[in-house]
Amino acid sequence: MTQKKNKVLSGVYVALLMLFLYLPILVLIVFSFNSSKGYSWTGFSLKWYIDLFSNELILNSLKNTLIVALFASVFATLIGALAAIGVFSMQNKFAKNAIQNVTNLPLLMPEIVMGISMMLLFAFLNMSGFVPLIIAHISFCVPSVFLSVLPKLRQINKNMYEAALDLGCNPFQAFYKVVLPEIMPGVITGFLMAITYSLDDFVVSYFTAGNVQTLSITIYSMVKKRVSPEINALSTIMFVIVLLVLLVTNIRSIQKENAKQKKMMKL
Amino acid sequence: MKKILSVFLCALLVLSVCSMTVLADGEDAYALDAEYYSKFKGQNLKLYVYNWGEYIADGADGSRDVIAWFEELTGIDVEYTTFDTNEGLYSKLQSGSAYYDIVIPSDYMISRLAEQGMLEKLDLGNIPNFAKYVDEAFRNPDYDENQEYSVPYTWGTVGIIYNTKYIESVDSWEVLWNEDYAGKILMFDNSRDSFAIALKSLGYSLNSENADEITEAAELLKTQKPLVQAYVMDQIFDKMVEENAWIAPYYAGDYLTMSEDNEDLAFAFPKEGTNRFVDAMCIPKGCVNKEAAEMFINFMCEPAVSAENCGMIGYSTPISAAKDLMDAEMVENPIAYPSEDVLANMETFVNLPDEVNQQLDILWISVSVGSLTTGFWVVISVSAVGITAYCLYHMSVKKKRAAMRADKSL
Amino acid sequence: MIKLNAKWASYPYIIWMILFTILPLLLVVYFAFTDGNGAFTLDNVKQSALYIPTLANSVYLAAIATVICLVLAYPFAFIMSRLTFSKQKMMSMLVMLPMWMNFLLRTYAWQAILEDNGVINTMLTAIGLPAAKLINTSGAVVLGMVYNYIPFMILPLYSIMTKIDKSVLEASSDLGAGFFATFRRVVLPLSLPGIISGVTMVFVPAVSTFVISGMLGGSGNYLIGDLIEVQFLGNSYDLNAGSATSLMLMVVVLITMAIFNRFETEDSEEALV
Numbered sequence: 001m002t003q004k005k006n007k008v009l010s011g012v013y014v015a016l017l018m019l020f021l022y023l024p025i026l027v028l029i030v031f032s033f034n035s036s037k038g039y040s041w042t043g044f045s046l047k048w049y050i051d052l053f054s055n056e057l058i059l060n061s062l063k064n065t066l067i068v069a070l071f072a073s074v075f076a077t078l079i080g081a082l083a084a085i086g087v088f089s090m091q092n093k094f095a096k097n098a099i100q101n102v103t104n105l106p107l108l109m110p111e112i113v114m115g116i117s118m119m120l121l122f123a124f125l126n127m128s129g130f131v132p133l134i135i136a137h138i139s140f141c142v143p144s145v146f147l148s149v150l151p152k153l154r155q156i157n158k159n160m161y162e163a164a165l166d167l168g169c170n171p172f173q174a175f176y177k178v179v180l181p182e183i184m185p186g187v188i189t190g191f192l193m194a195i196t197y198s199l200d201d202f203v204v205s206y207f208t209a210g211n212v213q214t215l216s217i218t219i220y221s222m223v224k225k226r227v228s229p230e231i232n233a234l235s236t237i238m239f240v241i242v243l244l245v246l247l248v249t250n251i252r253s254i255q256k257e258n259a260k261q262k263k264m265m266k267l
Numbered sequence: 268m269k270k271i272l273s274v275f276l277c278a279l280l281v282l283s284v285c286s287m288t289v290l291a292d293g294e295d296a297y298a299l300d301a302e303y304y305s306k307f308k309g310q311n312l313k314l315y316v317y318n319w320g321e322y323i324a325d326g327a328d329g330s331r332d333v334i335a336w337f338e339e340l341t342g343i344d345v346e347y348t349t350f351d352t353n354e355g356l357y358s359k360l361q362s363g364s365a366y367y368d369i370v371i372p373s374d375y376m377i378s379r380l381a382e383q384g385m386l387e388k389l390d391l392g393n394i395p396n397f398a399k400y401v402d403e404a405f406r407n408p409d410y411d412e413n414q415e416y417s418v419p420y421t422w423g424t425v426g427i428i429y430n431t432k433y434i435e436s437v438d439s440w441e442v443l444w445n446e447d448y449a450g451k452i453l454m455f456d457n458s459r460d461s462f463a464i465a466l467k468s469l470g471y472s473l474n475s476e477n478a479d480e481i482t483e484a485a486e487l488l489k490t491q492k493p494l495v496q497a498y499v500m501d502q503i504f505d506k507m508v509e510e511n512a513w514i515a516p517y518y519a520g521d522y523l524t525m526s527e528d529n530e531d532l533a534f535a536f537p538k539e540g541t542n543r544f545v546d547a548m549c550i551p552k553g554c555v556n557k558e559a560a561e562m563f564i565n566f567m568c569e570p571a572v573s574a575e576n577c578g579m580i581g582y583s584t585p586i587s588a589a590k591d592l593m594d595a596e597m598v599e600n601p602i603a604y605p606s607e608d609v610l611a612n613m614e615t616f617v618n619l620p621d622e623v624n625q626q627l628d629i630l631w632i633s634v635s636v637g638s639l640t641t642g643f644w645v646v647i648s649v650s651a652v653g654i655t656a657y658c659l660y661h662m663s664v665k666k667k668r669a670a671m672r673a674d675k676s677l
Numbered sequence: 678m679i680k681l682n683a684k685w686a687s688y689p690y691i692i693w694m695i696l697f698t699i700l701p702l703l704l705v706v707y708f709a710f711t712d713g714n715g716a717f718t719l720d721n722v723k724q725s726a727l728y729i730p731t732l733a734n735s736v737y738l739a740a741i742a743t744v745i746c747l748v749l750a751y752p753f754a755f756i757m758s759r760l761t762f763s764k765q766k767m768m769s770m771l772v773m774l775p776m777w778m779n780f781l782l783r784t785y786a787w788q789a790i791l792e793d794n795g796v797i798n799t800m801l802t803a804i805g806l807p808a809a810k811l812i813n814t815s816g817a818v819v820l821g822m823v824y825n826y827i828p829f830m831i832l833p834l835y836s837i838m839t840k841i842d843k844s845v846l847e848a849s850s851d852l853g854a855g856f857f858a859t860f861r862r863v864v865l866p867l868s869l870p871g872i873i874s875g876v877t878m879v880f881v882p883a884v885s886t887f888v889i890s891g892m893l894g895g896s897g898n899y900l901i902g903d904l905i906e907v908q909f910l911g912n913s914y915d916l917n918a919g920s921a922t923s924l925m926l927m928v929v930v931l932i933t934m935a936i937f938n939r940f941e942t943e944d945s946e947e948a949l950v
Contacts, residue, residue: 010752010756013752013753013756014753014756014757014768017749017753018771020824021771021772021775021824021827021828022775023790024783024784024786024787024790024824025775025778025783025786027786027789027790027796028778028782028783028786031789039789039792039795039796079689079690079693080690082686082687082689082690083686083687083689083690083691085681085683085686085687086683086684086685086686086687086688086690087687087690088681089680089681089682089683089684089686090684090687099687099690099691099694102694102698102699103694105694105698105699105702106698107877107878108877108881108930108931108934109702109881109927109930110881110882110884110885110902110926110927110930111882111885112885112886112887112902112905112906112923112926113702113705113885113905113923113926113927114701116705116905116909116919116920116923117701117702117704117705117923118697118701119909120701120704120705120708120916120920121697121700121701121704123916124704135697136697138693138697139693139694139697139698142690142693142694146690153679156679158679161679162679171681171682175681175683179679179681196776196777199777200776200777200779200780202779202780202781202888203887203888207909207910215779216779216781219779219781219782220781220888223781223782223784223785223892227782227785231782232782235778235779235782238777238778239774239777239778242774242777243774246770246774247770250766250767250770253766254762254763254766254767257762257763258763
């Protein structure tokens with residue numbers, strides 16, 4: 001009896017918290033179909049979805065955001081994954097610790113401090129345009145790649161690697177055939193995290209973007225005056241795409257997992 | 268009945284033909300020089316323009332998108348971004364993190380930038396429209412006496428926007444300190460405009476360099492703070508139109524835009540006097556395509572372009588010829604183009620000495636920071652006591668355990 | 678563990694971190710202690726000491742937001758960790774999904790919800806209730822912080838709680854421990870690492886925000902992040918004063934986190950004893 005009650009209670013609690021998380025998103029989506037600007041409902045319309053494709057500012061910002069995110073996440077993944085391998089093969093405890101601490105720095109440092117410190121650096125070096133922005137994004141993405149690859153290296157079965165060496169692989173081949181496949185999930189997670197961070201970043205971009213207009217900077221300048229509903233439309237589209245991708249991948253992996261479990265049961 | 272209708276239709280036809288010819292005439296007289304504008308065609312040039320938010324005809328509300336027009340006409344690509352205060356623009360240029368070919372600051376900021384060597388000198392020979400169209404009154408202004416650095420874009424005034432549903436009439440800055448409207452008042456989010464209001468309501472010049480007067484103004488702004496809903500710039504559009512705020516000092520041109528969306532809004536020039544400003548186009552130091560930038564400036568001085576811009580944003584044009592192409596209603600509007608009497612009561616900003624600017628910056632921050640509520644101090648002291656108590660408890664428990672362990676090991 | 682011989686692979690990373698993380702932070706320190714001409718001065722630091730109340734206010738609001746996040750997220754994460762595998766996956770996806778919508782827009786939506794004539798107040802007046810003062814209060818700022826950062830609390834808590842085996846809980850209750858005893862002696866100590874990383878990931882961005890306070894806080898909630906933003910980009914690009922304020926924020930955050938971490942490690946050691 002209490003079990004059931006508990007279940008109901010926890011269900012209600014989860015539902016309420018989810019409502020809290022999704023309420024503003026619901027508002028945004030609903031008002032992307034509003035026929036007028038502003039937050040008073042005047043009627044259903046697809047106007048903003050049509051206008052979106054002729055709004056050069058928004059499309060241009062989207063393009064810039066994607067360019068930055070792509071470059072930043074690819075480079076961050078390369079540097080971060082290599083770093084994990086390098087640090088993993090270090091014997092010197094002190095050096096290892098130092099690197100770990102420096103890696104934690106961007107995670108502990110308030111974003112605004114990261115932003116202004118890089119702004120100072122780029123002003124000092126007299127850089128402007130895409131390059132500093134991408135550098136800044138790589139800097140805050142790298143640690144998350146590093147941290148998601150390192151544990152995978154620790155989990156690799158020692159025997160497998162040694163067996164590969166014994167069977168005549170040179171270290172490079174052994175790395176390619178044994179280590180790489182094992183750390184790949186970590187690399188992919190890191191890459192996805194990097195791309196998410198980069199796409200969503202506002203604070204660091206705000207201080208380092210110069211005159212490159214990324215989506216979040218465009219949105220910020222809109223938020224400071226009047227948000228044009230085209231941006232609600234764009235966000236709704238992006239949101240739905242991500243939702244679909246996540247749903248598909250999740251359902252697949254869940255199905256796989258269930259199949260596995262069934263097999264286990266049979267055995 | 269049919270007859271009346273046909274007469275009416277005929278009259279309409281005649282009228283429209285007439286107006287069309289008038290329009291055509293007007294456009295002919297102010298036709299754009301296609302040859303001049305074709306100079307950089309096919310060179311794939313790109314210009315970076317940095318302007319105030321909501322400050323150009325962008326194709327909304329039936330206007331013509333002038334940036335697209337310029338791109339089509341000249342083949343030059345324009346990257347257009349916006350700022351919201353003069354001080355923000357200044358910081359961005361100072362930091363060196365961004366490159367711009369054209370910026371559009373206000374009067375006092377232009378002299379500040381020029382004094383600090385941050386602007387390129389313009390070649391007016393490349394901007395023929397300056398001599399051709401810009402009104403005499405806007406030539407060699409105080410902020411750029413030799414007309415070396417700037418070409419005017421628009422001008423305007425500051426006044427009080429209020430909602431007649433909640434406030435009957437306004438004629439003085441005092442209303443911004445009226446406690447009946449607490450929480451419904453908006454205020455400028457930049458030092459110079461805010462201090463101007465405080466200085467003016469104290470009866471001083473808005474260019475005061477007197478440290479005591481400025482401090483007095485800061486104190487006045489601090490007493491206003493509890494009544495202010497928020498310090499904002501262009502957020503004012505939504506807040507006033509949706510009636511989340513009732514009263515706000517802002518630029519006259521933006522009032523004209525807002526009043527289209529909410530008819531209850533009204534505008535007043537306070538009797539203590541106010542600020543009249545000119546926003547002008549400049550080229551920052553280090554500009555690579557200076558001649559193309561000058562072409563952009565020249566384009567913005569075309570009466571047809573200025574008419575599009577000022578018709579859309581509601582600010583006033585320094586190019587009288589543009590008025591021929593604008594709605595008569597707009598041109599005759601006493602808020603956009605106040606009479607000489609009203610203008611006489613206005614002051615223009617000038618650049619202040621560095622020390623005064625610094626004092627303003629620091630005082631402006633101290634106004635924004637404000638003071639903390641008693642509730643805050645209560646909570647802080649309670650939590651401090653709590654943490655200390657916890658630490659003490661923690662330590663005593665630890666000691667006890669250590670003692671117990673010691674006992675055991677014995 | 679396997680042995681690799683590829684130390685060189687970490688060199689790009691090391692160089693990168695020195696150039697683009699450590700060097701910029703050193704620049705902040707440099708500018709904090711110099712004047713416009715590069716001469717050593719303590720004026721900036723003294724100046725920023727004037728803003729300690731603002732910093733205290735930010736810490737205060739961020740701390741409240743962090744506590745609320747923890748209180749809300751803890752049971753949520755626990756419930757989540759007890760679900761079946763596929764439901765767990767679904768839930769963690771649902772928690773992460775809002776982060777894909779730009780946080781400025783989500784905060785802007787809150788603005789529309791909380792405004793004097795916003796969604797909530799329109800509903801209240803429609804059913805004959807008086808309108809409430811919601812926006813431009815410190816409550817609104819805390820709400821904005823909680824809303825934006827609660828996923829960062831839920832996810833670490835959840836991932837640590839999935840590691841608590843069901844049998845441990847059962848053993849505890851079999852041995853006679855009640856609900857609260859099980860919670861205090863088993864669940865809480867085992868989930869401590871999750872609490873630490875959750876608190877860090879909520880507190881640090883909350884204490885330094887300038888967007889949320891600007892959008893939801895009105896005139897009365899000026900935080901340290903707003904101050905830094907104005908010193909750099911709002912007034913006259915005063916990079917010396919701005920650096921000093923940033924340095925102050927940085928030091929306070931690091932000290933807070935260090936103290937917090939120490940407390941927790943002590944507690945967890947005890948739990949193991």
